[in-house]
Amino acid sequence: MVEENWYESIRGFLVDITGVLYNSGGIAIDGSILAVNRLYSESNVRFVSNESSSTREGICTMLRKLGFESIQPDHIFTPAPVAAKYVTKHGLSPHLLVHNNVLSEFSNCINSPNGRPCVVLADAESDLDFINMNKAFRVLHSSSNPLLITLGNGKFYHRADQGPCLDTGAYASALKFAVEDAGRCCEHLVIGKPEETYFMSAVEDLGLTKEQVVMIGDDISGDVDGAQKVGIKGIQVRTGKWRPEWEKHPTIKPELIVDNLLEAVALILDSQQRIKN
Amino acid sequence: MVEENWYESIRGFLVDITGVLYNSGGIAIDGSILAVNRLYSESNVRFVSNESSSTREGICTMLRKLGFESIQPDHIFTPAPVAAKYVTKHGLSPHLLVHNNVLSEFSNCINSPNGRPCVVLADAESDLDFINMNKAFRVLHSSSNPLLITLGNGKFYHRADQGPCLDTGAYASALKFAVEDAGRCCEHLVIGKPEETYFMSAVEDLGLTKEQVVMIGDDISGDVDGAQKVGIKGIQVRTGKWRPEWEKHPTIKPELIVDNLLEAVALILDSQQRIKN
Numbered sequence: 001m002v003e004e005n006w007y008e009s010i011r012g013f014l015v016d017i018t019g020v021l022y023n024s025g026g027i028a029i030d031g032s033i034l035a036v037n038r039l040y041s042e043s044n045v046r047f048v049s050n051e052s053s054s055t056r057e058g059i060c061t062m063l064r065k066l067g068f069e070s071i072q073p074d075h076i077f078t079p080a081p082v083a084a085k086y087v088t089k090h091g092l093s094p095h096l097l098v099h100n101n102v103l104s105e106f107s108n109c110i111n112s113p114n115g116r117p118c119v120v121l122a123d124a125e126s127d128l129d130f131i132n133m134n135k136a137f138r139v140l141h142s143s144s145n146p147l148l149i150t151l152g153n154g155k156f157y158h159r160a161d162q163g164p165c166l167d168t169g170a171y172a173s174a175l176k177f178a179v180e181d182a183g184r185c186c187e188h189l190v191i192g193k194p195e196e197t198y199f200m201s202a203v204e205d206l207g208l209t210k211e212q213v214v215m216i217g218d219d220i221s222g223d224v225d226g227a228q229k230v231g232i233k234g235i236q237v238r239t240g241k242w243r244p245e246w247e248k249h250p251t252i253k254p255e256l257i258v259d260n261l262l263e264a265v266a267l268i269l270d271s272q273q274r275i276k277n
Numbered sequence: 278m279v280e281e282n283w284y285e286s287i288r289g290f291l292v293d294i295t296g297v298l299y300n301s302g303g304i305a306i307d308g309s310i311l312a313v314n315r316l317y318s319e320s321n322v323r324f325v326s327n328e329s330s331s332t333r334e335g336i337c338t339m340l341r342k343l344g345f346e347s348i349q350p351d352h353i354f355t356p357a358p359v360a361a362k363y364v365t366k367h368g369l370s371p372h373l374l375v376h377n378n379v380l381s382e383f384s385n386c387i388n389s390p391n392g393r394p395c396v397v398l399a400d401a402e403s404d405l406d407f408i409n410m411n412k413a414f415r416v417l418h419s420s421s422n423p424l425l426i427t428l429g430n431g432k433f434y435h436r437a438d439q440g441p442c443l444d445t446g447a448y449a450s451a452l453k454f455a456v457e458d459a460g461r462c463c464e465h466l467v468i469g470k471p472e473e474t475y476f477m478s479a480v481e482d483l484g485l486t487k488e489q490v491v492m493i494g495d496d497i498s499g500d501v502d503g504a505q506k507v508g509i510k511g512i513q514v515r516t517g518k519w520r521p522e523w524e525k526h527p528t529i530k531p532e533l534i535v536d537n538l539l540e541a542v543a544l545i546l547d548s549q550q551r552i553k554n
């Protein structure tokens with residue numbers, strides 16, 4: 001195998017969670033527990049997720065039950081607490097259409113009734129029904145300066161029990177289509193991948209530069225393209241929401257396409273090992 | 278009042294239903310019954326609606342109960358029967374996400390299992406939930422050549438009991454956002470306003486040319502702009518989903534903005550009357 005020169009410079013890994021560590025529905029992906037253990041013992045890692053149906057503590061507890069015993073809650077980055085800070089900082093009056101499980105992340109910022117109205121939209125799953133979507137729409141529709149904040153902006157994700165499901169970006173698209181016309185714009189703030197500030201918060205937490213880390217994910221847009229646009233190397237795994245046609249994607253060229261997280265981790269860490277020895 | 282020259286050439290009226298004849302929830306708009314009676318006795322009229330939660334017979338029965346006694350079912354144009362014909366003609370295998378009330382319009386075309394898969398999406402109201410939207414998404418997601426047919430493509434509509442509600446175009450936007458990426462397109466066929474063939478089917482049914490008719494509606498995009506792009510004059514009413522900022526819309530300039538249907542009808546027919554006398 002030809003080894004890539006850039007393997008040597010990698011000092012930290014940004015790893016997506018759903019579709020990379022485990023398949024939603026609750027099965028650890030082959031080799032991913034071993035991969036995470038190697039990352040903790042031989043390198044540095046942060047988990048950069050757009051998961052917004054669970055708190056960081058909830059995700060950590062779930063991952064530990066699946067066998068990822070080394071993962072710390074502080075190493076998990078999710079959009080909800082970042083959004084809650086943003087809402088508080090800007091004195092907004094948020095209408096929340098988020099999963100019940102993450103409502104607690106917003107407990108300190110739901111009462112700024114005179115602030116700028118906004119909708120905070122996330123993957124609320126079965127709460128994304130006609131009544132709740134209309135309530136969110138009316139907040140934007142009646143605002144002179146509509147603001148939509150979304151936790152991530154994904155197209156879809158896989159649920160082991162159901163198959164592909166529409167993600168937050170799809171519902172954001174519905175709201176924007178209805179609110180916007182030629183004379184009217186809906187400001188849309190995405191908190192999560194593929195936004196630069198979100199990737200960089202994890203990079204900075206590692207104490208590294210973006211040239212020293214690699215992002216590994218199953219979403220060619222949000223993970224790979226998002227990271228590459230920021231200047232972070234992006235590795236695509238053939239797990240989770242992977243689609244075979246991405247093998248020859250017309251515009252997005254991952255640094256590597258690998259079968260799973262373990263293959264990516266082994267390629268880079270084994271190469272570094274060989275150079276050391 | 279300065280009379281417009283074009284009033285004289287008008288031989289037929291295309292009239293939107295919801296928000297122009299009545300407000301959804303079931304109240305006839307002031308003057309609209311009188312206006313429809315004048316249109317039937319002094320001119321020609323077709324009702325061009327994107328209504329897709331009721332059959333033409335159902336709409337006619339409802340309108341007659343509200344007092345529109347002269348309206349005939351054959352004079353009502355709705356997208357569902359047009360879509361059903363399209364599906365049959367092209368041998369498609371449709372997945373229907375439409376209102377229960379209009380399922381009967383599709384009873385002759387739901388069994389072409391080897392045809393091209395497509396989703397037929399309409400204002401299915403409370404059926405537009407997370408589970409049903411995901412089912413529709415999976416049909417498109419798994420197709421090598423995804424086709425979405427929508428009954429209209431509206432942004433929103435008003436319900437007297439609830440207020441503004443997301444319309445079909447918003448949900449279409451959600452599906453397309455999730456299905457499309459740089460390497461993949463979702464074909465989207467709109468059946469209804471503002472599509473030219475839909476307007477023209479009503480114009481032709483009147484036996485007139487597009488220069489001889491005027492479209493009167495409450496939706497500045499679907500009704501007014503849609504008609505004008507086809508070469509049909511467009512009148513905006515200040516009822517239904519009317520918004521005050523449309524008075525000075527940056528790009529869409531209706532031929533007239535009037536308080537309601539009766540004002541539009543009286544302006545044109547009274548002017549013609551004066552010229553005759």
